[in-house]
Amino acid sequence: MPAKQKRMTKKDAIHPYGEKQEQFDRRYLRMAAVWSENSYCQRRKVGALIVKDKMIISDGYNGTPAGFENVCEDENNVTKPYVLHAEANAITKVARSNNSSENATLYITDSPCMECAKLIIQSGIRRVVYSNQYRNPDGIELLKRADIELLYIDFGEKKNEI
Ligand SMILES: [Zn+2]
Numbered sequence: 001m002p003a004k005q006k007r008m009t010k011k012d013a014i015h016p017y018g019e020k021q022e023q024f025d026r027r028y029l030r031m032a033a034v035w036s037e038n039s040y041c042q043r044r045k046v047g048a049l050i051v052k053d054k055m056i057i058s059d060g061y062n063g064t065p066a067g068f069e070n071v072c073e074d075e076n077n078v079t080k081p082y083v084l085h086a087e088a089n090a091i092t093k094v095a096r097s098n099n100s101s102e103n104a105t106l107y108i109t110d111s112p113c114m115e116c117a118k119l120i121i122q123s124g125i126r127r128v129v130y131s132n133q134y135r136n137p138d139g140i141e142l143l144k145r146a147d148i149e150l151l152y153i154d155f156g157e158k159k160n161e162i
Contacts, residue, residue, distance in 0.1 A: 028056075085113065117138075118142070128148055
């Protein structure tokens with residue numbers, strides 16, 4: 001089997017929906033956007049889903065670790081250093097489950113930062129579908145180097161219609 005399919009028409013482990021892959025990618029990304037509404041962070045709300053074998057195996061949104069106050073910003077409206085990013089929450093949630101993120105797809109409303117890109121690579125996630133481009137492209141560049149498949153879907157103005 002060729003290492004990479006130009007068009008995602010054939011079903012394989014990381015494209016289980018075959019021809020309908022992009023349609024499902026958009027719907028999962030839209031679900032991640034809805035999920036981001038759970039975040040109590042004021043500056044930015046980010047949502048993530050991890051999907052494997054047509055099942056959502058984890059979810060996350062940005063926020064403080066379990067047991068900490070539900071406030072992301074300090075008195076100067078600066079994000080606290082211990083706030084976890086949505087994808088870090090989703091990946092660590094898998095670690096507490098009986099599931100594995102090997103060969104899974106991560107849906108994330110905002111492009112991953114460098115720290116989260118490292119976690120994505122180590123978790124065995126093979127595809128990342130994202131929307132808003134983070135101003136710093138370092139995370140995306142690292143994912144490219146690790147040969148992780150990337151799909152950018154533009155929310156544009158029609159966030160609810162993708
Ligand atoms: Zn991050």
